[in-house]
Amino acid sequence: MQTTFVKSPNFTPGRKTYTPIAIVIHIMEGSLEGTDSWFKSTESVVSAHYGVGIDGEVHQYVLETDSAWHAGRVNAPTWSLIKPAGNGAYINPNYYTIGIEHEGNENTDWSDATYQSSSSMIRDIAQRWGIPIDRQHIVGHHEIYSLKACPGTKVDFNKLISMASGTPVPLGPVATGVNKVQGPGKVTTSARVNIRLQPNTTVPIANVVPGNIQLAYDGYTNNGESVSGNSKWYYTNEGNWFWSGGVS
Ligand SMILES: [Zn+2]
Incomplete structure (x- = not known):
């Protein structure tokens, strides 16, 4: 996949003793252009490895071998593969995840181009690092940091995973009578x-x-x-x- 490198100064070189085991899905709450300048600024102290535009354009901000600053805070995680560090603390997830931002906000419907680019990047990243393409390894930021809604409810994880893996994800029966x-x-x-x-x-x-x-x-x-x-x-x-x- 063709990517434009837009270097961010906001990252930790290397990954301590870890390798990526999961991909974290984010929403930009803004444009690809705005995210470029935000991640290029040392004042933001945030970054991600990749950004996907609504038209499918892909920007890379941080090398996969380095730790981007995209999911360092943990609050009431629902993600089952989160690494505890004892006493209610956690290993910084930035060391063992790859972050992908997506243009738009929590209430924007995802475009076909976004799904196409994001899923093909997920497939490539998963192949490089031996990451299984399933719901445990493709996670929403909210599942690590519950105080943010990122990436919102518009992204269909089953569709994204299904497109990335090339196999349809079976859905459970629709719950009836559940209030x-x-x-x-x-x-x-x-x-x-x-x-x-x-x-x-x-x-x-x-x-x-x-x-x-x-x-x-x-x-x-x-x-x-x-x-x-x-x-x-x-x-x-x-x-x-x-x-x-x-x-x-
Ligand atoms: Zn996020």
């Missing part, structure tokens, strides 16, 4: 918790989160599948679900 009650919050996993596409144990498991990890949710339903007499399930911004009996 969502909105209201964000945080819970802690009591033991291993399965993250699913629907509030139902009959659909495949998307992720498994270990015990004692804080999970952010955006709301809940009281009429998911009843497990041990408890039918309350929480949902996340990405549309995933976990059973309330596994958390406290």
Whole structure:
């Protein structure tokens, strides 16, 4: 894929002892041009490895072998592969992720050109680093840092992953009769918790989160599948679900 290099001074050389294990999807909340100048400025102290324009143009700001400053803060992560560092702290995810920004804002529909460029970059990056192309390894920024909605709800992760991997991603059955009650919050996993596409144990498991990890949710339903007499399930911004009996 043809990329234009727009060097950002905002990065940490190398990756400590880590290699990239995942790709983090971001939204620019602005234009590709504006992001170029923002990442070129030392005042912003932020960057990403790549930026994708609405017309599919790709800019690279930081080498993949260096750590861009795109996902260094962690708050109530729902991402199952986050690396804990003990005492509720985490290894800086910048060391083991690659960040891709996308032109537009949280409420803009993604263009076909954006999907095309982003998915072909994901495929290339995944091949270079041996990263599996699935929902555990292609994650939204919000799943690491819950205080931001980035990349918003417009990006269809299943479509992006399906285009990148060349295989359709099976979707779970559509939940019927599930009343969502909105209201964000945080819970802690009591033991291993399965993250699913629907509030139902009959659909495949998307992720498994270990015990004692804080999970952010955006709301809940009281009429998911009843497990041990408890039918309350929480949902996340990405549309995933976990059973309330596994958390406290
Ligand atoms: Zn972001």
